[in-house]
Amino acid sequence: MKDFPWFKHYPVGTAHEINLYDYSSLIDLFEKSCAKYSGKVAFVNMGKEITFKEIDELSRHFAAYLQSLGLKKGDRIAIQMPNLLQFPVAFFGALRVGLTVVNTNPLYTPREMEHQFKDAGVSAIVIVANFASHLQKILSNTKIKHIIVTELGDMLGGLKGTLVNFAVKYVKKMVPAYQLPNVIPFKEALRKGAALPYTKADVTVKDIAVLQYTGGTTGIAKGAKLSHGNLIAHNSMITEWFKPYMSKDGSDIIITAIPMYHIFALSVNGLLMFSTGVKSVMITNPRDMKGFVKELRKYKFSIVTGVNTLFNGLLHTPGFSDLDFSALKGAVGGGMAVQDVVAKKWEEVTGKPLVEGYGLSETSPVLCCNPLDGGHRLGTIGLPMPSTEVAVFDDNGNQLKPGETGEICARGPQVMSGYWEKDNEGVFFHGEWFRTGDIGKEDEDGFFKIVDRKKDMIKVSGFNVFPNEIENVIAAHPKVLEVAAIGVPDTKSGEVIKVFIVKKDQSLTEEELKAYFHENLTNYKVPKHIEFRTELPKTNVGKILRRALKEQEAATAA
Known part of the structure; x- marks a missing residue:
């Protein structure tokens, strides 16, 4: 890789290039992390903790059950739920079979669900009961044969889990009536899987791990093909970048308010923190700001990821400014532009920076991020990741000079190969530079700034x-x-x-x-x-x- 201007502004000790494949697959990443951090807590949700060892066992049971259904490497399985402990169990279980996970927003309308499931050729789904009535409306138009339904409290255990499920269904009436054929409850799938054999899938870095749909905010939603190799390389990059925020004794706690079906949370809060042994506190309903702040009060958290509106909402919620920020190292914002006024207010209240990063579903997602060692520049998206090239092009595919405004394009091992079963003409310049659709510019030091979405x-x-x-x-x-x-x-x-x-x-x-x-x-x-x-x-x-x-x-x- 060339000697780019941004290298001199990298945090001290940050490698310019990374080993692209620290793991042979995401299965390898998962297994090694579980072995290394076996007794540590991996995830927390609604007060319930689950260790790396338990995730290993439960996901193995789930994988065995999926194999018993006849599902095999390359088949697509949708996971449609908010942040619950069931998500990592289902996600890693599916990967261990070699399935391709289709992350699905639980708030999708039946029309949006139908488009995504048909487009991806989904044959199995794990869905929260709250949204099963939507699936009922469109099921006959899809190829889905296997339906696994979970309830919000399924992983909480004992009386608490029972009470949560009862309250959600009968008190809050959050589960509309539904009728679906051959439904298997999530807990029953785990019980059956525990008694079944599991065969490890033969997966390579080229196999597709995730179809990450673009959300449809710029037209018809398309599935970005993210391979095991894309996500492993991305994990190596951000592991390097997050060093200033990571404690050597592994005592960090990250707040996961962005849903895990979103690529930012999946890759950063999920894979990165899992592979480094960090405890992730999963927030099921971050829109309940009062409840969110109440949950934050229980932990001496060290990292928070989110989007601008989430940080802004927290800053305007009573009690947030009174929290204990003594362990906080910083916050990272993505998904949309972090407004200057929000970043300044965050640092004023917490005493720690809110730095902006940038990426897309198509790039696993991180392309750029501000340095986490205090070298961030307000109003920019920061510097390109290790082993990543970012440049600005005009509409004719000519690369522009620093200071000139054009479309931000990128190439690197975290960039998708293309959209699932789509004509990818026009997606790349010169067959290698992914066109982000964002208008921006680079300064003389290699910091990039987003001006806006081209279509907006x-x-x-x-x-x-x-x-x-x-x-x-x-x-x-x-x-x-x-x-x-x-x-x-x-x-x-x-x-x-x-x-x-x-x-x-x-x-x-x-x-x-x-x-x-x-x-x-x-x-x-x-x-x-x-x-x-x-x-x-x-x-x-x-x-x-x-x-x-x-x-x-x-x-x-x-």
Whole structure:
């Protein structure tokens, strides 16, 4: 690899290149981690702890059960659940059979589920009972033959598990009635598997481990093919990068609020922390901010990962500022832009930095991250990972110089080979540079900055306006809690900017905002329309959905 400018800003002792394949497969990573950390706690959820040894045993039982169904290497299995202890058991169990895991958002509509399951050719599914009624509606249109249903309290054990399941189903009425054929309860699958033989799958780095669907925020959801090799190489990179946050005695605790079906949590909170023996506290419902803070109070946590809206929400939840941050080393934000005002407030409250990283489902996900040793630069996505090249290109595939704005592209061993059963024309420049669809630029030191999503760019009288900039400015207003900016049609300008705002202070007025806009934004960047909302549409990981706002606007105008 060439001597890139960003190398000189790497944390001291961080390798420029890594050994791409520290493990022969994710099965190898899993088995070695379980053997090395056998007696340590791997995951915690709702107060229940599970050790590496227990994960090893339970996932083996689950793998044996899956093999008894006739499932074999290369078959696709969907896992559709929030953060529960069942997730790592099902995930690692499926990998041990050589299956390809199709991570599925539990909040998907039946239409979205049907598209994903049909596209991936899913033949088996592990689903939480709360969403089984959705599966019932579309099952006949899929190839799913094996249905394993779990309830929220299944892994909690004893009376607690029984009470949680009873409360969820009968008190909170969170489980709509459903009728599905040949359903196997998750706990029964584990019991049956315990008495069955298990045969280790013969898996290589080239085999597909995960089909990570893009979420559909930029059109029809597509499955990124992430191989065992992609995820192993990625794990080696971020293991190297996370060194400043990792204790030598293995006493760290990471807070896992992003759902594990999301690639960020799967790779960082899941694989990285599992392979380094770190305890992961899984938060089932991070939207319950009061409950989230109550849970945080129980632990001397050292690392927090999340998205901007999650960090912003915590900062505005009573009791958060009173938590014990003495063990905290820092927080890492991804999934969407971390706003400057949120990063500054986080450091002010916790005394530790909130650094921004960047990646995509298609890249396992991390491509860039700010240094975790104090060398982070606010407003940037940081530096490319070891063994990773990132560059900026124009629309014709010409590489641009530092300071010039274009599409961010990347190549490295963590980048997918392509989308599942899709025509991948246009996905790569010159057959090797993955096109992210994000507009950005590189500075002279090799730090990259995202300007915005290419498809979200707003054209105002021929000027390019990027929503991230508008949102960043408005979010700094002391009376604003959340903001989203989109372009709406205009007969004179082609498009004008409309902003949707959730108030932090109810005294905020439209006139006050307009004065603030004119003081902080040049004329063509000033929003022409303002709409106050009590909440903004978001994905399950808290990423604001501009697309949903655009669709609402289009429907209103029609």
